[in-house]
Amino acid sequence: MASEKPIVVVTCTAPVNIAVVKYWGKRDEELILPINSSLSVTLHQDQLKTTTTAAISRDFTEDRIWLNGQEEDVGQPRLQACLREIRRLARKRRSNGHEDPLPLSLSYKVHVASENNFPTAAGLASSAAGYACLAYTLARVYGVDSDLSEVARRGSGSACRSLYGGFVEWQMGERPDGKDSIAHQVAPESHWPELRVLILVVSAERKPMGSTAGMQTSVETSALLKFRAEALVPARMAEMTRCIRERDFQAFGQLTMKDSNQFHATCLDTFPPISYLSDTSRRIIQLVHRFNAHHGRTKAGAGLGAPGGLHGACFAGGSLPSSPRFLKGLPVEPILLSDELKAALGMDPVPGSIRYIIATQVGPGPQVLDDPGAHLLGPDGLPKPAA
Structure with missing residues (x-):
């Protein structure tokens, strides 16, 4: 025409x-x-x-x-x-x-x-x-x-x-x-504007096993995965929805970490076992737990964003530690770690373990x-x- x-x-x-x-x-x-x-x-x-x-x-x-x-x-x-x-x-x-x-x-x-x-x-x-x-x-x-x-x-x-x-x-x-x-x-x-998300890029390499193959193997071999899906997830969905609607970061951060841990547990329960966590990822998780313990409350939550080499950490506002060489995305005010906090964290830096950090927040759809x-x-x- x-x-x-x-x-x-x-x-x-x-x-x-x-x-x-x-x-x-x-x-x-x-x-x-x-x-x-x-x-x-x-x-x-x-x-x-x-x-x-x-x-x-x-x-x-x-x-x-x-x-x-x-x-x-x-x-x-x-x-x-x-x-x-x-x-x-x-x-x-x-x-x-x-x-x-x-x-x-x-x-x-x-x-x-x-x-x-x-x-x-x-x-x-x-x-x-x-x-x-x-x-x-x-x-x-x-x-x-x-x-x-x-x-x-x-x-x-x-x-x-x-x-x-x-x-x-x-x-x-x-x-x-x-x-x-x-x-x-x-x-x-717009519901939770102060929530911040840090993506810690541990590796930009491809995953050791793709999600599709990993899921199929887990479904076929992991009894823990079946138990999680049927007995645990429904209550977690209801609790996470409550945390979001009430902006309860204490519970939100803790549940995010617990669910991430359980996901990795089902991967290890898969036969043969699957591991998506690197040594650096494990150190990040440990660091977040020590950070929260030092402050006496959950100020940060860590969880693998998706199977692979990137880690997501949610912070309930406030200043975040930063390094201009690595930090991308939202502007972040750097802070100096006190000797007390350094002692509480108790971990020496490992140069090159994190490639860069993306600071972002909750955003809109397409x-x-x-x-x-x-x-x-x-x-x-x-x-x-x-x-």
Whole structure:
């Protein structure tokens, strides 16, 4: 049709999330349905985000995707599942008589380019931000306005939590088709403005075992994982929701650490055992416990953000120790450690054990970028040259 645009382009961003009650294990591998519910904190996109551009055109001959400048296999099953679901929802919307906001055929192929501003596959939920951003961007290109939990979840389970800002629950659901396995916001990002999150980058290398393989092995071999999912997580979800709504950092920090410990216990209970903690990660955990013991209350909580080499620590406001060589993100006022606190911590520094620190806070969900200059794809539908 002469009225059709030769190419329609949309660019969006989506955040990283860190679980404080963790998801580990699936009851359905294809639909990615979890064996327990989970709850997460959405991190601010000023520090951590995925940016995705999607373009559809009658001139494209095939679907294509680029990640961090490199073309990837568009035939990956999880990627195809997301594309199929978005196109199904778009056809459903059109068949229900809704006015199509884009006069484009659903048969048009799509080009996608995505970039992360943090290490990919290093343990900081890169797949969660990536698939949330993909689902959100594709929905806007194809005119889909329904809940996207199922679309994002089909790419990466925890991606459905990155569809919202603030504090987010992913309900495990009960239906075999997964229609009730969705995410919803517990509290907005404005609810707890003084909460700060430090990401201590221990390693930017890839994980020793990916989450998908690790989860499957745990489900098959860990009796502790089954007990955790059925007997412990429901009460922890209720208690964590209370902590957030009442801004009870004492209980919030402690429960975050206990749940992280239990996650690692289930990994060790897996056969053969899985270990995602490095020696540096263990030292960080020990340091946080000694720090809290010195102050007589929980001022910091530590927990692995996702299986891998990065650690998340939550602080309930106040000044944080910093080093200009390592600190990125939010500005942080440095403080000098007193001799008393140094003695209480009782740990000598290990140079090079932490690569850098990202200081961030609770942030919003996905955003649409209206500036055409933000597009990762050019007018020809191909990635723009690197600046």
